[in-house]
Amino acid sequence: MFKYHVKLALKSMRRNPIMTTLMVAAIAVGIGVSMTTLTIYYLMSGNPIPAKSDVLFAVTMDSWDPLRPFDDDFPERAPHQVTYHDAERLLSLAKGKRQVAMFESSLIVEPAGNGVLPFEASARVASSDFFPMFDVPFAYGSGWDTAADAAAEPVVVLTKALNERLFGGTDSVGSRLTLSGIRFQIVGVIDTWEPTPRFYDPIESGFEEVNDMFIPYSLTRAMELQSSGSDWGWKAEDINSFEQWLNSESVWIQYFVELDSPGDADKYLAHLDAYVNDQKRLGRFERPLNNNIYDVMEWMEYHEVVATDTRVLVGLSFMFLIVCLISTIALLLTKFVGKKAEISLRRALGASRQVIFNQQIVEVAVIGFSGGLIGLLLSVFGLQGIKFLYESPPGLARLDWVMTFTAIGIAVTSGVIAGLYPAWRVCQIPPAAQLKAQ
Amino acid sequence: MGFRPMISSLLRSKTGPILVALQIAVTLAIVVNALFIVVQRSEKMNRDPGIDVDNVIVTYVRGFGEDFDVVNSITNDLDLIKSIPGVVTASVLNQVPLSGSGSGTGLRTVPDETIDSVNTARYRWDENGLDALGVRLSRGRNFLPAEVDVVKPTIDSGVPASVLVTQALADDLYGDEDALGQTVYWGDMTQSTIVGIIDHMHGSWVDWSKFNNSVIQPGIEADTTNKYVTRVEPGMRDELMPIIEQKLGESNRSRVIKSVRSLEEIAARSYRPDFAMVTILSIVMALLIGLTALVIVGLASFHVTQRTKQIGTRRALGATRMHIVIQFMLENWLITTAGAALGAILTFGVAYWLEVSYSLTRLDWRYLPAGIAALWILSSLAAMAPARRAASVPPAVATRSV
Structure with missing residues (x-):
């Protein structure tokens, strides 16, 4: 069933390439910017000697x-x-x-x-x-x-x-x-x-x-x-x-x-x-x-080793991520409304609300995941840029595993959160209602 | 035509417009605050340093070995540098302005320890120092060659009789009184007389609130590392830097030429965090504005497609193309304005957070109306194409597939 969901999701994404690109781009840019600043913050505020820092x-x-x-x-x-x-x-x-x-x-x-x-x-x-x-x-x-x-x-x-x-x-x-x-x-x-x-x-x-x-x-x-x-x-x-x-x-x-x-x-x-x-x-x-x-x-x-500028940038870039998520929700809603006929048909043919809902969530997760991956790539570039701008020592602009998984996690989670409401809205489409108009 | 039909159509499918308004609100809050920071930092970087930054070369040298005679080395090096064609003059400074490293002290107008002193950067240079930096003396006189002594850093050589001060320091010390000819007291209560006033000159630390305060003592500081400041003819700097390095290197082997840099580069290094902040925030703003514009276009187009039938009906009932364009533009304007209203509150919220948590400068409120005006223009431009497409829906569409 999951494979079928993924297949349908990819098919649906291909049908609206501009819309899909815009959604993936919105998540990617949001993740790219916020992960760049968050990584810097994480490295600046990290514990440099965890085993002994309290002695x-x-x-x-x-x-x-x-x-x-x-x-x-x-x-x-x-x-x-x-x-x-x-x-x-x-x-x-x-x-x-x-x-x-x-x-x-x-x-x-x-x-x-x-x-x-x-x-x-x-x-x-x-x-x-x-x-x-x-x-x-x-x-x-x-x-x-x-x-x-x-x-x-x-x-x-x-x-x-x-x-x-x-x-x-x-x-x-x-x-x-x-x-x-x-x-x-x-x-x-x-x-x-x-x-x-x-x-x-x-x-x-x-x-x-x-x-x-x-x-x-x-x-x-x-x-x-x-x-x-x-x-x-x-x-x-x-x-x-x-x-x-x-x-x-x-x-x-x-x-x-x-x-x-x-x-x-x-x-x-x-x-x-x-x-x-x-x-x-x-x-x-x-x-x-x-x-x-x-x-x-x-x-x-x-000694305030975490620069004030870094904190400000983290705050602003997470607001930026919020804007990206709002965009994604708006675009998803728009897209789902366009799929009313298809959903109606599937519902009429016996698909339950649960199935339709799962289907939408899988589609959103696929978008979130691709956005997250591209975003991760963007943040690698972003970190290189920061390294250049601040001429920072080697330890300060690298992406470790923790941050990589955090980025993908944030991307998928925010993708799913962004997709929940639109998916719920889609489930509400009654079977056959749309078919009448055809 | 009134707002009623628009509002009712907006209310019928409210989620989309609410989301766009929300997005506009957050966008406004970020852009206005980020722009304010960008403008402030740019102004900070573009302050007039009062120094001929573009034509000054700074050379750091350090001698080593038993036989090294620092005083001789300084004299010979300065003579050598001055002999190079294109060089205006050269001097040795205890610290380099705008470099982020330097020495500071406190001065008083009365010899009383219990009174708080006025903080200032402290420089030491010879009679060529002013000219080597391209700094203008507005009143009084420069140091006389006889006043210039050689000073070793850990040896207390006594306080010189004459000093120069910047106008900003003179104001901090004496207020409205004329500082020229007055006496100032150092930390150990020895005294010096102000013989000249520098109109304006930046000190060592670009982030310091007393950046314009400097006091200059006459002398040649024979430090471990010597800092030569050379002013050259306009346009000659990049050509002369390698020549200075080469000639100094050849003239004396018991010296390490640590670096030959332009003062411009040294200053840029000091302003690096500000430059980085401006760059990062500018990129974020550009991405944000681009994204918001794209989303407005996308959603407006979608609404047009969704309402093709409604538009056809209105057209069939006698609405002109202009009416349709106006309808969509006004609709978009309503959403933008609602977003801007919410955004205004959010903007001040963010500004308050920045001010209280990070003691950033309070937002200049005029940025908000400017931001809203820019948003109106941006969103109108974004909605233009979809609205025009709506207007091209022929009246006959209304009659089809009913």
């Missing part, structure tokens, strides 16, 4: 100006980064399961061999827990250990892309590499890793690419590494040396902690409060006690 926390402490809050728009918030010396002390206290202090910098890579020009590459300067904390996958080797942290050893972990560029993708662990005049030893090469959003540093934007390489945080002092991210200051301080800069009240270090369970948050906060109270005795942290930790998803919300 990884960004740490904030209010060391800001006693006279005014860090952010006038959110006066309850502490600065989103911490000072260098606070980060150093928290690291040495090590009250979490793991902890990392980090910032972004850039170094000059001086490749061995003549004829290869030196170039600048970005580096994440981080303590050793970075790799196990954030589940970084390795192609070769591994991260460095705490001993390397303590001794400020010149070791480096490369990304797959930089290893490709420098060593043609071969196992480079153990090789030497000159970075800003210092000989580094390569200890690891990470595998493809595209956390989207880049949760461990969403400050500039949530969708920056992973830095080209990673080096120990403890090298900051020795190499006088400067942050290429943002730094914020409030206090007028005389800074005449790098050491004075490190001891200043400027906030420019990102600090994350991993706890054993989400329930340990209070215990960790108590530790932060104790630390800050100690500092208050030294005359620092003059603002009221205001320490906070944010798990990964809270941190994404804090």
Whole structure:
């Protein structure tokens, strides 16, 4: 029976090619536009590290100006980064399961061999827990250990892309590499890793690419590494040396902690409060006690990684989908009215209302399905377009299985919803009534 | 001829017209709000930057190695760039306007920490900076060569005696008072005198509400990465960019030329989200309008076919072709107007949602009547062909197959 329904549906669709094209096009365009924006939204708002997002926390402490809050728009918030010396002390206290202090910098890579020009590459300067904390996958080797942290050893972990560029993708662990005049030893090469959003540093934007390489945080002092991210200051301080800069009240270090369970948050906060109270005795942290930790998803919300524009576009494009559905209903109604004679005849020949109804629904589902498929194709183009428009990193404009099935699901469902009323109307056509007029 | 027959015929098969009206309503709500956003973003992108954006080249270089002398390198590089024919002048800036990255500070007119400071972008450049950007000084004077010192970023070199400010910053600081010659106080309460006022110049961050606020200190910032700003003769930019890159590359091997870009490209990058929004919304609007027009044509044609007999009868009873055209056009107009009325409410609903949830600018109400007028024209054009076809139904049709 189902096959017969499909056959009739195709036949009926062929009879009114313009009408059918218009209906399929309406659904396809509606799905194409709304799936494009929804995919972007889904990827932006996705959980980049689902297994651990509730045990990884960004740490904030209010060391800001006693006279005014860090952010006038959110006066309850502490600065989103911490000072260098606070980060150093928290690291040495090590009250979490793991902890990392980090910032972004850039170094000059001086490749061995003549004829290869030196170039600048970005580096994440981080303590050793970075790799196990954030589940970084390795192609070769591994991260460095705490001993390397303590001794400020010149070791480096490369990304797959930089290893490709420098060593043609071969196992480079153990090789030497000159970075800003210092000989580094390569200890690891990470595998493809595209956390989207880049949760461990969403400050500039949530969708920056992973830095080209990673080096120990403890090298900051020795190499006088400067942050290429943002730094914020409030206090007028005389800074005449790098050491004075490190001891200043400027906030420019990102600090994350991993706890054993989400329930340990209070215990960790108590530790932060104790630390800050100690500092208050030294005359620092003059603002009221205001320490906070944010798990990964809270941190994404804090930095509004999903752009307002994206939310607006999702809203508008779903209204657009509604317009497409209304069009489809109107067109279907029109078409069914034209089929009155045929339905009358089938009813007169013994087809029940149920059969007629099923028949119409199958026809509508076929239209919905083809519209959905074409729409899916359109959204692939749409995503390419968005990638071009925003020059976004690779993780942000791809269609995965979830979104593919969502698209087809939305297409068929909306096709059927659009078809229900017209189908019901068609069933109401009495048998033979139309035949009289012939 | 009155509306009665039309209304009664509309009421007889009401689902179709209701759906079209509904579609028109939602279309209106989307198009009016989207158009408003598009116009706003376009205006934002087309603001006058006060800088000769088209003729400015920005070069980012970074030195490395033990022997690298940043101050020498800057002096030599600037001399080299200035010697290239077609170059007007060059300067080294601590930050590049319109680039999205920069440094900011707060200024006060009195040395009192408890008073909120006025936020502004902070620049540092030498006596050629103004000319290199093509920025106009409206009053006062430029920096004197003697005022220009070399400054290292982590070393506090003291605050310069003279600064330039933009008119917008002068207004924020002094209101109606004349800012020229006045004293401003920095965060550490050291002071500088305003020696010149820039009529208008955009700062670093295109989304910042204080985009027009800039203060300029005299100096050459010897940073890790040096940013050379070069202004060239009109039309020479694309030709000179590779020449600058090549000459700088050859002159000193202990420097990495990070990039040579036009300021136009740098600015376009900063405005990329706005450009993307304008493009996406324009495509959506075009698709939406096209679809709605097609549906109006489709349904109007269907109604004509369905009512062939009725039209024939009216024609047989003496209605002229004109009467028939008017009937269908008016019918269509009624549906459009009903849709527009519902759409007006929906439009403000959507505008309210955008304003409250996403703090977008409040919709300018004048977009609504403009949108409705456009809809009327669009739907009349769409209904024209079916109405003409209706008028061509001959009176004799009425007598057939009764």
